[in-house]
Structures are given as C-alpha cells and as structure tokens.
Amino acid sequence: MTTIKDVAKKAGVSVATVSRFLNDSGYVSADAAKAVTAAVDELKYELNPVARSLNTKKSNLIGLILPDITNPFFPELARAVEDVALTYGYTVVLCNSDENPEKEKNYIETLKKKYIAGFIVTSNQLDAPHYANANVPIVALDRAINDKIPVVSSNNKEGAVIGTNALLERGCRNVLFLRGPEELNPANDRYDGFMEAIRQSDADYQVVTCPFHFADSQKVVEQALQDNPSIDGIFASSDVSAAGALKAAGTIGRQVPDDLQIVGFDGVAMGEMLSPGLTTVAQDVYKMGAVATRVLIKQIENKKIEQSFYEVPVKLVIRGTTRSVAE
Template sequence: MPTIKDVAKYANVSVATVSRVLNKKGYVSKEAEENVLKAIADLNYKPNSVARSLYHKTSKMIGLLIPDISNPFFPELARAVEDVALTYGYTVVICNTDEDIRKEAQYLEALQQKYIDGLILTTNQLSADNYENLGIPLVALDRQFSNRVPTVSSKNYEGARQATEYLIENGSEFIAHIRGPYHVKPADDRYQGFKDVVEEQGIAHIVVDCDFTMASAMEVTEGLFEKYSTIDAVFASSDIIAAGVLKVAKNINKRIPEDLQIIGFDGIPLGEMLTPALTTVAQPIYKMGALSARLLIKQIEKEPLDLINYEVKTTIQYRETTRSDT
C-alpha cells in the first residue's frame, strides 16, 4: 500500500501539497495538482482512514445497538440505517446486546475506543448517563430516554387505538390483548391504547403478558383459549406474537377471521407470508431506520435538526385475519 509520502516523492512535491490536493484545502498550483493527481492514479493510492481518524478523532463509523438482529423487526431497520450510512460515506457496526447490560457496556467501550462518530440506540439497559457521557451524537429509536436525545418512534398509542376500534367495528365483543414486556415503551403505549378504547366503549376484554417471542405467545395463547373460549378477537402487541396466536388458533380449529379476528403490530414481512395473511398495524420500519440514520448524521455533521422528537404514523394493513367492515 502506497502512503502519502510515496505519492509526494513520485510527484516531486511535499506531503503537505498532496494533502492539500486530497482535501481541496489551501493553495495548490494547477501544475502541482496535476502531478499529484497523476501520482495518485499511477500508484493507486488510497488515503489511510485510520491515520485520518487518529488526527481527527472521528471514524466515519456509526454504531447500531439492537437487542438481536435475528428478531425479524431489526433486519429491515438495520438495512435502512446501512443504506443511508453508505450514501454519506459511513460504515455501520452492528451490536447485538440481548438487552444485556454487560454486553452493552462492552460494546460502548469498544466503540468509544474506535472513535465511533455516533450511535443509534434501540435498547437502553444502561442509564441515560452512560450514553450521554460518551460525548457523541445519539438517536434513540423506538424508545426514549432523555429529552436531550433525538427520538424516532411511531405512534404506538394511536395505532393500538385504531387496531382495537377496528376489531370492535368488525363486531368483536370479547377482545384479548397480548401485551409485550413492561417498561418497554412501545409495549406500554400499545397496551394503553387498547385499554382506553375498550374501557371507553365498554367492551369485554382481558390482557395477558408475554415477551416478544413466538414460543411464549403460543404458550400464553393456549392458556387463554382454554380459560376463555368465547374470546372472538386478539390484539397482539407484535406480529411475532400474532403469528403464535394464529398458529394456536388454527391448531384448535378456530376459523379465522370468522370465529376469531387477529391483528398484530409492526408490519414485518412475515405477516404477508402467513396464511391467512396477518392484518397488522404496520410501522414504516425502513423509514424509521433511514430517518434515524439521517438524524444521526446531521448531528455528526453539525447540521441543525428541525425537530427533536419524530413520531411516524402507523397504518393498518388490512389482510385476512380480520373481517372487513366494508
């Protein structure tokens, strides 16, 4: 690998001049510039970004902290972040934290030592201070933890309300909500949206807990249907949960959507692949990822942000696990 010195020697100029040409900064005569450009081409020189990093204390890398890339919600998000990052010349380091405080701390340390330029957080086991003390730009995605950190999230409360109202419009009279983990903001908000609607309208309902895995969803659902055979709709806090509900329901020969309506949340690709295809409150996942990445890069490049909290709209994807009201 040739270095800037090789280029300087080949072009008969000093390294400073080469650097000036590279960075288009300072005065350089046309002649010198041409020589340098030719040297660069002839030697196939590429500036070394590590050396640059060392001097500038930046790395053109951003970190994406997620619980687990194998959770189907995250690949599309990661993809969006990566796409945007690439167009701005950044690379993305993916960190699967498993919501484990130790792993998170380990990553944070490693990233900081690499002069990571910014972080997108979809996980926050550590306290807000731990992130803010890093002294680098942050974006919180799908959770919020400090009013100084820009946030991207979707209207979970409103989406949950719409889903619930839709089930009611379609004639359901006893609705179960399978909620996600406590203190996870989106799960809490979706629960609240559901609760408010059923209470306002005086609809029979039941809420059960679940984590965001299909196995847990199936277990919970089996118990639920045993106890309450008259449940005629389920609002699941995620599509994965909904997939579990669907599977159990079909196993015990419930007709869907005639006997039981199901509506999920998230809008992951899985929903479409199921039969019947899952009706769901879709979040614009790609858009959320892309937006976070852009917000992060804006901060890194010291551009002003229009807003600090971005809330994107959800839309119900009407598919086959609900009865149409039209």
C-alpha cells in the same frame, strides 16, 4: 503504492499540508486544496481509513445496537440504516445486545476505542447512563432513552387505537390484548391506545403481558383461549406476538378469522407470509431507520438537526386474520 509523500510532491506542497487537507484538521489555502485534490485524483491516492482514524480520532463507522436480531422487525430497521449510511460513506457495525445492559455497555466502550463516529440505538434500558455518558453522537430508534438523545419512533398510541377499533368494527365483543414488556415505552404507548379505544366500547377485554417472542406468545394465548373460550379478538403489541397467537389458535382448533380475529403491530414482511396473512398496524420500518441514520450523520458532521423527536405515521393493513366490516 502511492503514498502521501507522492501526493505532496505532485501538488508542490508539504506532507503536513496534504495531511491537514485530507484529515480536515487545520487551515489549508484554496490554492493548496485545489492542488492536493488534483494530485489525489491523478495519482488515485486512497487514505488508509485506519490511519485516518488514528490521526483524527474519527472513523466512518456507525454502531447499530439492537436488542434482538431474531425479531424480524429489527433486521428490517438494520437494512434501512445500512442502505442510507452507505450512501453517505459510512459503514454500519451491527451489535446484538440480547436486551442485556452489560453487553450494550461493552459494545459502546469497545467501539469508542475504534473511534466510532456515532451510535443508533434501540435499547430496552431507560435512561441508561452508558448512553448519557458516551460522548459521541447518538440517536434512539423506536424507543426513547432520555430527553437529551434524539429519537425516531412511530405513533404507537394512535396505532393501538386504530388496531383495537379494527377488531371492534368487525364485531369482536371479547378482546384479548397482548401487552409487551412494561419497561418499554412503545409497549406502554400501545397499551394506552388499546385502553383508550376499548373503554369507548361496551366490549369485554383482558390484558396479558408477554415478551415480543413467538413461543412465549403462543403459550400465553393457548392458556388464555382455554381459560376464556369466548375471546373472539386478539390485538397483539407486535407481529411476532400475533404470529404466536395465530399458531396458538390453530393448535387448539380455533378458526381464524371465522370465530377468532387477530391484529398485530409492526408491519414486517413476515405478516404476508403467514396463512392467513396477518392484519396489522404497519409502521414504516424502513423510513424509521432511514430518518434515524440521516439525523445521526447530521450530528456527526456538526450540522443542525431540526428537532429532537421524529414521529413516523402508522396505517392499518387488512389481510386474512380479520373479516370484512360488513360481516
């Protein structure tokens, strides 16, 4: 096995010079750098990443903290983060927090001991001190943490306006809105968008709060439809909730989209697999993850980031849970 001593001997420099060059930890002349590079290539020397992290107090690891890996929105984000990170030579460590601040804190403290390069975080914890005091680069994805941490998100309020209007334009006169958890900024923005659109109409409406979980959403919608059979439209704050609503409609015998129309929010691949296919306000999930990763890597590599807030557009995707406008 080739060692750093072999590289130094081949390059005609000291071991310390090779170490400074490989770890970017001090001055190395242009001639020495050229000689070391040639020796590394010729000898096919690979620096042990564990040794490198011990020397530099850095690694090529990125922590990705997600609140609920069972929600299909988050694996799609994770795929984008991993794809982009790998192109820059970074490895992603996936952490599922289960929306538990203590688990998030434990992940941060544990990975910092491994000299984690930075974190991409989708957290339900607003202004969490364990992020503010982490002393490593952090990017918030999908939901803001505080004004010191860059955030990548979609235009949630505009998306909710679009989704609500999609139901109103298709004749819905009594709309049920499935609001997400009130502690989440995206859920609050979507609520604001729904209210803005619905107040500009003469339609009746009802708002119920439920988590972004299939079974909980199904239960909530079953009860709402039984209590108010005149509901003819449902706008859900997530595709998972919309899927639960579709299941509820089938359970109690409501026909979608003939007498009940449903619109979700997220645009995850699951929506195409439902029957009928889910009409949804689609976020560009992959782009969100990719942008967040590039922003984090710029911070890690001490490069300037152009802004602290990155907003990704949304669009309406029409499928089988809504009728055509003409109808």
